[in-house]
Amino acid sequence: MPLSSDQQAEIDALRSETRQTLRATVPGMEAHLYKAYPVLDHGFVRVVDYMGDDAAICQAARVSYGKGTKSVQNDEGLIRYLMRHWHSTPFEMCELKLHVKLPVFVARQWIRHRTANVNEYSAxxxxxxREFYIPxxxxxxxxxxxNNQGRGQALTGEEAARVLEYLKADSTRAYDHYAEMISDEGQQGLARELARMNLPANVYTQWYWKVDLHNLLHFLRLRADTHAQYEIRVYAEEICKLVADWVPFAYKAFEDYRLGAVTMSAQMVDCLRRMIAGEEVTEENCGMSKREWREFMGVVG
Amino acid sequence: MPLSSDQQAEIDALRSETRQTLRATVPGMEAHLYKAYPVLDHGFVRVVDYMGDDAAICQAARVSYGKGTKSVQNDEGLIRYLMRHWHSTPFEMCELKLHVKLPVFVARQWIRHRTANVNEYSAxxxxxxREFYIPxxxxxxxxxxxNNQGRGQALTGEEAARVLEYLKADSTRAYDHYAEMISDEGQQGLARELARMNLPANVYTQWYWKVDLHNLLHFLRLRADTHAQYEIRVYAEEICKLVADWVPFAYKAFEDYRLGAVTMSAQMVDCLRRMIAGEEVTEENCGMSKREWREFMGVVG
Amino acid sequence: MPLSSDQQAEIDALRSETRQTLRATVPGMEAHLYKAYPVLDHGFVRVVDYMGDDAAICQAARVSYGKGTKSVQNDEGLIRYLMRHWHSTPFEMCELKLHVKLPVFVARQWIRHRTANVNEYSAxxxxxxREFYIPxxxxxxxxxxxNNQGRGQALTGEEAARVLEYLKADSTRAYDHYAEMISDEGQQGLARELARMNLPANVYTQWYWKVDLHNLLHFLRLRADTHAQYEIRVYAEEICKLVADWVPFAYKAFEDYRLGAVTMSAQMVDCLRRMIAGEEVTEENCGMSKREWREFMGVVG
Amino acid sequence: MPLSSDQQAEIDALRSETRQTLRATVPGMEAHLYKAYPVLDHGFVRVVDYMGDDAAICQAARVSYGKGTKSVQNDEGLIRYLMRHWHSTPFEMCELKLHVKLPVFVARQWIRHRTANVNEYSAxxxxxxREFYIPxxxxxxxxxxxNNQGRGQALTGEEAARVLEYLKADSTRAYDHYAEMISDEGQQGLARELARMNLPANVYTQWYWKVDLHNLLHFLRLRADTHAQYEIRVYAEEICKLVADWVPFAYKAFEDYRLGAVTMSAQMVDCLRRMIAGEEVTEENCGMSKREWREFMGVVG
Structure with missing residues (x-):
């Protein structure tokens, strides 16, 4: 359970106060606001604020004075066109602010997405x-x-037990020593900026993360992908659900033209044409490397 | 008068519909939403959306679960501290979306601020x-x-009259030809992407511009400055008024620590100390170039 | 001929002086350095400096102490892998600095690529x-x-003649008035920052533009594309030739996996599988919009 | 000693091969190329490549065809003017690529500077x-x-001994378990992407870091400052020495107008004027908060 009762009370206080606004609002997103959705054993994702909706994408694309297009159907068509043809700037007109609690080794991957605003809890x-991710x-x-960069089957038996024991015991001991080093009872107490170096990368941190929809979708494409490390993918998948409720047309277009889409190389396109024309294309006559042929077969085979 | 009656009707429609939200709202900013504030002869600035308020800056700085600090006084103190010590990330947690109508030569300066999102009206x-800026x-x-990069006194008499005549006549003729070239009546009609090249840089364009508060304040510091070209400065000044109503603590801190502040070089600080200690410091013994001494005297003299 | 004899002399002076360096150099790029390659009627592109080569991409991907991989063949394989799997950061380790002369309306499109460094000639x-682009x-x-955003066949006959006449006459008159307004002979002379507003968008400007290879390839993918406006595409095509000589492995991978590649939507991939399995897929049973079906047929048909 | 003999051999190989180039070169920087300058107990900074020199800053500011200004003296004057008046784009025309080895907790601060290119060693x-920072x-x-964010005097006696013992023992144990978990001898072996989470934040990582001079100076201003954490400051100080040899005019201007400069708030400037005019200004009549008055006295007192 990631939240203390004080924290839950602060969230409840924010959710109890409704205000009037002239801005675009999205009921589906209002329902999520401030709530902490659990991820991993101690982490969470929660929406702190959002700007814009599907109509705001169209409004910006048209540089219009009022809302987007006249009809909802036109809005969806325009959004799908913009996504298909890589028009990124209208999607940048929506903005999302999240509060995320996550292990440090996940944070280190996440922060590599530079086009975002971040305030991290300062150690x-x-x-x-005292919270650590234990798988x-x-x-x-x-x-x-x-795959040198991936993972295989789950460990079992004694090996699994030993790994879990190491992770737990080392975290516990590292935190005990951290707490003891910074303590000022009967001693000076080590500077916090130094003591933190004793904590392992599975310790939890938290941050406010604010990003525009275009860059968020780019993040989700890479991190909700099956090749992403499981521990960041679960965050991406949780965010996907929020985005689907926030900008449903944009999210559907994203699923069709990004998440579920496939980029074919010049060689692959050539093979496709030959196959559709009835030619038998094989690894030998395809003009691709072994690895590319395998990837190609994975898509069309 | 920059708005057509259709455009005004669209704005009125948006201002007539109030919605419920759990998000942070700012009454002072709600009052501005969607309204077009005139700038120059045909331009305007209007707020399309905003995210966050003064409390949101503190909330992010503290990575807190609820609002910012408990008391409004603490919020102001924290914001002033953050501004004074160049902590930029908490200010990035507020976001502003504007619709701006502006001459192309102003747009060309403005766009050099890269950390912003832009959708420009596509020619x-x-x-x-048919709208041109005539000073x-x-x-x-x-x-x-x-100053090679600045301007002096206003022109007068015949010279002023001749300049105005050129600007008006050339704009009018250029637009007449533009309209004639793209017309498809009795001819094919030149492609719009080509015809636009005949229009001078005082023609008006418009865009949606979205930016976080930190980068907005940086823009305002440079463009609301007395060295900025008048035609962009008037936009910056109009935006300053909006920001003052949106995040009053942050704006006051910005006035004290940026707009009204002065950066003293190592040499200037040295001279200051000598002067305060009672020494007579002159252009000859100050260790600065002529130009720097003049700038220094402009501040303390 | 875009260069004055003074300018050519400066270029010749730079090309006559060889220096010793320990840095990575590329003979194919050294041959291009400083030369001005003509584009459009008065424009050009010239390489002012470059950092890195194909090996530098591998060196960074491996965070190695020396050069990239041991063998040239391995370097190419790694580069193709990185490009195929959207690893962007190793390509950011190469940097190119160009001096470009281009019409203002082209510069206005170009500058929308924000992740680059720019110094423009200050008007x-x-x-x-007095140089204007006349098609x-x-x-x-x-x-x-x-296509509302594209162009069709060339104009002919009287219409073409009239358009050319307008473009030429309006440019000439605008420049005459510009020159007259800023003149300080017998008058004060209008501030340059104001007088420039009388010049049309086909006037030439110039800038230094510095960009990393990843962002450059993104620029080239969009601007060397057949949908890009002709007047910016010719610049992109000229730069493509330079990049091919600078980082030949990366450029070849870019051709195969970006320029010549096709992104298939989830629906398109589904149709592909059905077609390869022998099913007859038609516009009626494909599950795509008319427009998407047409785009799909354009690729595989 | 941070380098293995293999690594040193690779560096020596690169330093032994001189090439011809037409590009700008800086002898002072060539002398540093590839060498690893030690920082902390196992870290280093080494220059992998550089682009541009002092003249390149002027060349870009003037958008010139050849080198910068005619005389070296003019170059220095222009560079000082650009620095004093916050013209950032000409400084962006120089680029530096470093290979840095650093503890993870330092890397986590460093990466917050977003406008840079990074390739980190992939765990x-x-x-x-097996290398850990032990102070x-x-x-x-x-x-x-x-100061809640700073550090005081060094620990002594038993407390110091205990802290060192914890840091060393916990690092050693964590690495032993890391090595044991990933081992595939007689077991499956835990995925590396998981095992790394057991390592504490004082473990060393390394990366290639590429940045333009403007953003590098911004980094150095914040990180070579006395308020920066010691462990990142020593890296910044080492880089300062390299920059001073690379672009001496720009570095001197940076020292005078940034590192050694002081920004005075509107209130401080007001007090200064009163003090220079002979008035006695005190904490009571200064119009600043206690903290600001203390900071002010720290500068002029």
């Missing part, structure tokens, strides 16, 4: 909580034997 | 309006004789 | 040259009747 | 080395009692 100034047994994966 | 796709007589300035 | 400070007759295209 | 793909005794600082 120079404040004391981190569920089914996520305790072995190194992949086919 | 490849649409037809530009008021008091703004028809001569080239400065002391 | 607040300096006087622009060659074969590029004097009509508005497209099928 | 999903590769195995991290020298004089840097084992206590938490500051006046």
């Amino acid at each position: 120079r100034y404040s004391i981190l909580d 569920a047994p089914e996520n305790l994966a072995a190194q992949s034997v086919v | 490849r796709y649409s037809i530009l309006d 008021a007589p008091e703004n028809l300035a001569a080239q400065s004789v002391v | 607040r400070y300096s006087i622009l040259d 060659a007759p074969e590029n004097l295209a009509a508005q497209s009747v099928v | 999903r793909y590769s195995i991290l080395d 020298a005794p004089e840097n084992l600082a206590a938490q500051s009692v006046v």
